[in-house]
Amino acid sequence: xxSFFKYVLATIVGFVIINILVFVLFFGFIxxxxxxxxxxxxxxxxxILEITLANSIPDRTSTNPFDNLDFMSMKSTPSLGLNNILKxxxxxxxxxxxxGIYLNITDIQSYFLxxxxxxxxxxxxxxxxxxxxFIYSYTNLGYSQTGYYLATAADSVLVNPETPLMLMxxxxxxxxxKDLLExxxxxxxxxxxxxxxxxxxxxxxxxxxxANREQISAYMHSLWGTMLKSISESRHISVDSxxxxxxxxxxxxxxxxxxFGLYDGVCxxxxxxxxxxxxxxxxxxxxxxxxxxxxxxxxxxSKTLSAGKNKIAVIYASGQIxxxxxxxxxxxxxxxxxxxxxxxxxxxxxxxxxNSPGGxxxxxxxxxxxxxxxxxxxxxxxxxxxxAASGGYYISCAADTIVADPMTLTGSIGIYGQFFTGEKLxxxxxGLTSSSIxxxxxxxxxxxxxxxxxxxxxxxxxxxxxVLQKYIENGYETFLNRVAQGRHMTRDEVHEVxxxxxxxxxxxxxxxxxxxxxxxxxxxxxxxxxxxLDKFSLSExxxxxxxxxxxxxxxxxxxxxxxxxxxLGGYYDTFCDLKExxxxxxxxxxxLPYDIKF
Numbered sequence: 001x002x003s004f005f006k007y008v009l010a011t012i013v014g015f016v017i018i019n020i021l022v023f024v025l026f027f028g029f030i031x032x033x034x035x036x037x038x039x040x041x042x043x044x045x046x047x048i049l050e051i052t053l054a055n056s057i058p059d060r061t062s063t064n065p066f067d068n069l070d071f072m073s074m075k076s077t078p079s080l081g082l083n084n085i086l087k088x089x090x091x092x093x094x095x096x097x098x099x100g101i102y103l104n105i106t107d108i109q110s111y112f113l114x115x116x117x118x119x120x121x122x123x124x125x126x127x128x129x130x131x132x133x134f135i136y137s138y139t140n141l142g143y144s145q146t147g148y149y150l151a152t153a154a155d156s157v158l159v160n161p162e163t164p165l166m167l168m169x170x171x172x173x174x175x176x177x178k179d180l181l182e183x184x185x186x187x188x189x190x191x192x193x194x195x196x197x198x199x200x201x202x203x204x205x206x207x208x209x210x211a212n213r214e215q216i217s218a219y220m221h222s223l224w225g226t227m228l229k230s231i232s233e234s235r236h237i238s239v240d241s242x243x244x245x246x247x248x249x250x251x252x253x254x255x256x257x258x259x260f261g262l263y264d265g266v267c268x269x270x271x272x273x274x275x276x277x278x279x280x281x282x283x284x285x286x287x288x289x290x291x292x293x294x295x296x297x298x299x300x301x302s303k304t305l306s307a308g309k310n311k312i313a314v315i316y317a318s319g320q321i322x323x324x325x326x327x328x329x330x331x332x333x334x335x336x337x338x339x340x341x342x343x344x345x346x347x348x349x350x351x352x353x354x355n356s357p358g359g360x361x362x363x364x365x366x367x368x369x370x371x372x373x374x375x376x377x378x379x380x381x382x383x384x385x386x387x388a389a390s391g392g393y394y395i396s397c398a399a400d401t402i403v404a405d406p407m408t409l410t411g412s413i414g415i416y417g418q419f420f421t422g423e424k425l426x427x428x429x430x431g432l433t434s435s436s437i438x439x440x441x442x443x444x445x446x447x448x449x450x451x452x453x454x455x456x457x458x459x460x461x462x463x464x465x466x467v468l469q470k471y472i473e474n475g476y477e478t479f480l481n482r483v484a485q486g487r488h489m490t491r492d493e494v495h496e497v498x499x500x501x502x503x504x505x506x507x508x509x510x511x512x513x514x515x516x517x518x519x520x521x522x523x524x525x526x527x528x529x530x531x532x533l534d535k536f537s538l539s540e541x542x543x544x545x546x547x548x549x550x551x552x553x554x555x556x557x558x559x560x561x562x563x564x565x566x567x568l569g570g571y572y573d574t575f576c577d578l579k580e581x582x583x584x585x586x587x588x589x590x591x592l593p594y595d596i597k598f
Contacts, residue, residue: 041299043097043291046280049088050290054107055079057117059355059385059520060316061297062327063544082117082385083314083540084297086521089124091300093131099280100134101125102290103154106269111144114386115223115407116505118150120519122230125153134279138272139163145170148262149227152234156264158272159254165262169246170220174212176202185424189460191468193476194414197500203418215501219409222504226406237261309346310536312527314353314520317367321359321391325542330356330395332363337542338370342377348536349379349527352399353520358391361415361475365394368482372398379530383523384408384514389502393513394479397486400530403523404505404514411513413483414500415475417468419446422455432457487512 061081092098125135137151142163151157188203198212228239254266277288315337317330325331341347374380375398382396384404389412396402404410426432434457436444445464447456483494489512497511508514528536
C-alpha cells in the first residue's frame with residue numbers, strides 16, 4: 001500500500017510539473033508574440049537604409065512569427081525574403097526620407113549568398129543609384145568573392161585595414177561513395193538516360209566522368225565570367241587583370257589591393273560611421289539614423305496601387321520536389337494552388353517563381369499539367385531563382401515566357417532511377433536471411449527491405465533492369481516532349497541540349513531553354529504587359545497556414561527541428577537535404593545532379 005501511494009504521488013507530481021512547463025511555454029509564446037508584433041516604425045528624415053543580409057534569404061518572407069524564434073531565449077530574429085528586400089530597395093529610391101544605402105557586408109552570412117540571389121539584389125542596388133542617392137559598402141571581416149561582387153554595386157567600396165580579399169575563382173569538388181558502399185556491403189543499382197545526368201556518379205564511380213567534367217567546367221566559367229564582367233564595369237578593372245589576380249593568388253594587404261583598384265578606401269568601422277555622418281551632415285556626437293531592412297519593410301506599403309479585381313498571382317515553388325508540401329519542399333499540393341489561381345477570375349496573370357533542383361518526376365508532371373492548362377487561359381511567366389533544374393525545369397517549361405538570372409542553374413533535362421541493394425551487408429555482415437513467398441512471377445520485384453533503410457536484400461535481376469530501363473526511357477521521352485511543346489522546338493532539338501546537362505541562365509538563353517535574362521521584378525513586369533495591366537495588385541501563393549495551427553499540430557516535430565538546427569548550425573540544411581533525398585530518390589527522379597555550393 002505504501003508503494004502504491006508513492007507511485008500515485010509521483011504521478012501527481014509529474015502531472016503538475018508537465019502542466020507548469022506547458023504553462024511557462026504558453027506564456028513564453030505570448031511574450032514572444034508581443035515582442036514580434038508589428039510595431040510602428042517611424043522613419044526619420046535624413047535616414048540611411050542599412051543592408052546587412054545577416055540571415056539566409058528565401059525567395060519569400062515568411063509570415064509565421066515562429067520561423068525565426070529561438071525557443072530558449074524566446075527572441076525572434078527578423079528575416080526578410082528576396083521579395084521584400086527588392087521591394088524595400090525599390091521603395092527607398094523614391095523615399096525622400098532615405099538619404100542613401102549603407103551596405104554592411106560584415107555579417108558572416110553575407111559570405112555565402114547564392115549567386116542568383118546576390119545578382120538580383122545587386123541589380124536592385126544598381127537601379128537604386130539612378131535616383132542620385134549614395135551607396136557605400138563596408139566590411140569588418142573582409143569580403144568573400146560573392147560579397148565583393150555585391151559590394152561593387154556601391155559608389156565606394158571600403159574595408160577594414162586588416163582584412164584582405166582573396167580572389168581565386170570558382171572551384172568544385174565532387175565526393176564519391178562507391179568504395180565506401182562496397183566496404184559496408186551496399187551496391188547502387190542505377191538506370192538513367194542522358195550522358196550528362198551525373199547524379200548517380202558518386203555511387204558508381206571513383207572519379208568525375210569526362211562528360212560531367214565538361215559541364216561543370218562550362219557552367220563554372222559562365223558564372224565566373226558573369227561576375228568578372230560586372231566587377232570590371234563597376235571598378236574599371238579589365239577582366240584580364242582580375243583573372244591575373246586570381247591566377248596569382250597571394251597575400252596582399254588592403255592597401256595593396258586598393259592600388260589595384262579593388263577598393264576606394266580602408267578604415268575602421270567607427271571611421272566608416274563617422275564618414276556616413278559627414279555625408280548626411282550630422283554632427284560627430286549625434287547618433288547616425290540607420291534603419292534596418294526589416295524595420296524599413298514594416299514602415300512601407302506596397303508601391304503598386306491596388307487595382308480592384310486586377311491581380312497578378314506570384315506562386316512560389318521552392319525546395320526539392322517530393323510527395324508533400326512544406327515551406328522548404330514542393331508537393332502535389334502546388335498543382336492545386338495553380339488550379340485555384342487559374343480559376344480565380346480576378347487573377348489576370350501568373351508568375352511562377354521556381355527555386356528547385358527537382359525531385360519526383362511524377363509530382364513534376366502533375367504540376368506541369370496544371371501550369372500548361374493555366375497558359376490556355378492567362379499569361380504564365382516563370383521567374384527562375386538560384387536553381388530551376390531537372391524537375392524544376394519540368395514544371396517551368398510550359399510557361400509563356402521563362403525569365404532566368406544569368407547565374408541561375410537550370411536545364412538538367414534527364415531522368416534516372418536509383419536503388420540501393422545490400423545483400424552482403426544484410427546477409428554476410430548482419431546475418432539476416434529471408435524467404436520469399438509470392439502469388440505471381442514478379443511479386444518480389446526489387447526484393448525486400450529488412451532494415452529501416454531503403455536498401456533491398458538482393459540486386460535487381462536482368463529482367464527487372466530491362467523493365468526499369470523502359471520506364472526511365474519513357475519518362476525521358478515524356479520530359480523531352482513536354483519541353484518541345486512548351487519551347488516550340490522539335491524533340492531532337494531538345495535532346496541536343498538535354499541529356500541531363502546543367503546550364504547557367506546565360507547559357508540557357510543561347511540554347512533556347514529560357515527567353516529573357518532578369519529577376520522576379522522583370523517577370524512581374526512581363527506578366528503585367530502580357531495581361532495589358534497598368535495597375536494591379538500582387539497576391540502571393542501558396543497561402544501560408546495559420547502559425548498557431550502549424551505550431552501546435554506538430555509541436556514536438558517543430559521543437560526537434562529547432563534543436564537540431566541549433567546543434568548542427570550550417571550543416572542543418574545539408575542534413576535536411578540528405579533526409580529528403582533518402583525519402584524521395586527511390587524510383588524515378590528528375591533532379592539536379594548535386595547541391596552546388598561555392
